[in-house]
Amino acid sequence: MSVLLDAGTRLMVQGVTGHQGMFHTKAMLDYGTKVVAGTSPGKGGTDVHGVPVFDSCQEAADATGANASIVFVPAPFAKDAAVEAIEAGVKLLVIITERIPFHDALDVMPYARAKGVAVIGPNCPGIITAGVAKAGIMPNHIFTPGPYGVVSRSGTLTYEIVDAMTKAGLGQTTCIGIGGDPIIGTSMAEALERFDRDPATKAVVLVGEIGGTAEEEAAARAKRMRKPVYAYVAGRTAPPGKRMGHAGAIISQGMGTAESKVKAFADAGVAVGRYPREIPELIRKGPTTG
């Protein structure tokens, strides 16, 4: 079992002929992912690492039965790509592209929801079900199968924590990088909900950061969970009003501070790590509450 991504996922890569698209198509294939199609307008009929390329998502879906898509196209064209994939009938849409104007995401997310499509991202590393499949850009070698779900707003920080978990013998079911933008397809609380329903997942690690109220909402959801939840929050020392790279990582008007998030987690019985490598130590110690 896993969350959102499994052996039945047939993935299409939008922007497959670009530098990033080609590189990660290879890495996803290497991980065992069923990458069945790529799209690149005007390049239909060619192939990338043996994956057939189509001009449109509809052609790709019709010819290959693709039921999921990963988007690598540049920001100005990402909204178009997302809607095209949704219209072609995919049920899982992973948007890797960063710097997409959030007004575009404001249009895409409710539309996807109305069509019953799960969206991950944008501005995210994607999703990986350890040992099974990857629709994302994370390094293959740091993951190992096991009972822990991981939900993260960050990319490299997730790798840091997953690497520490793997080295401590704590493997993963699925790891979802939900993305650092203000408007994202799957929130931390929604991802937690999915892990709560997944029988293979025994506990969940949340990797949050300052800005917004996603962690506070996830904490509220964690309260109702029987599975233990562990968390790390980045940005405890970030000054207010400064935008820390991620569009989401900004403290404004006293909202979204690290203190507020850490307190919300503590109140929900979620153990919070002070530094990334403390997460495996906390898991070893076991949950703070039943």
Place this chain on the structure above:
Amino acid sequence: MKFYEYKAHEIFRKYGIPVPRGVLAATPEELADPPLPCVVKAQVLVGGRGKAGGIKFGKTAEEARAAAAAILGMRIGPYTVRQVYAQEMLDIAQELYLSITIDRSARAPLLMASATGGMDIESAPRDKIVRIHIPPLVGLQPYILRNLAKGLGLPKEVATQVSEIARKMYALFRGEDAELVEINPLAVLKDGHVVAGDAKLVVDDNAEYRHKDYADLPQDRTPLEEEAHDKGITFIQLDGDIGVIANGAGLTMATLDVLNLKGGRGGTFLDLGGTDDPEKVKQAFEILLKAKPSVIFLNIFGGITKADTVAIGMEEALKAFGSGVPVVARIKGVNEAKAKEILADAGMHSVETMEEGAEVAVKLRGGA
């Protein structure tokens, strides 16, 4: 991206939102014929200008010029005032509040209004604030404006004008890729007209490519941050003395936090992103050294980043800008072993984990 008040007024006018008459001036002489009486306001991108003496009044043109002379050149926060905006004084009967921002959890724009504006809206009682989500796919429907008017409990003539302003604000919010459009106070004048007494606008940096006319607007960056921005490097100056370079915003923040935990303080936030281009690494180092850190801590977790090429970039940077500043480096990635060799040969301190790196960096500060 934030906007100077005068620029926000200009954009409000473009969308037909009534704003007071005003004149922008970089010298007192430019206020030859200001609207009278007027309030002369420093144009800065930080709050608290009133307390700093950056807002003065003028009943006559002479008084307005004297006010401008006093304000121009004044320091407010880290900024020197270069321009003032002389704005017509309003004869206000009632102050309202109106804004549109995004609600991340609802994934929708949020219209907020209050019949008691002017003061800090955050201190207004929650039940006095009307909050209505706008479904983005279909936009601002008439029922939203009906609910707004009812929630504010305004007389019909005022409600009609406020609704019209809200409708135009939403057009601006969507049209300009705004994060925030705020009018506080939204002034009901003694003559019954409703006018935006103030205009606040923040737009999405990521949408800059759709609004080329905003590209040249001055932002509240330090000169070094500006230089980094021009080179496409994500860089922020902080209060501490330890220069931090990492990849990814989350990891960079975590690195600063771990430094703090070990008793140090980060002086820079430099997110290298996904690059392992030695030239880019070199550029980033050049910027970092200009911030005069006591020690540099580089923390890269690259799954696919080539560790050795990052190391080569650092080696070249140290040769080119050789400064004697100690460097602690932790690089995970492809060709890690080779990277460690390069680092050691160049006299850098190579460490295994970010926690260890933070400890070493704290020890090395101040040349210990």
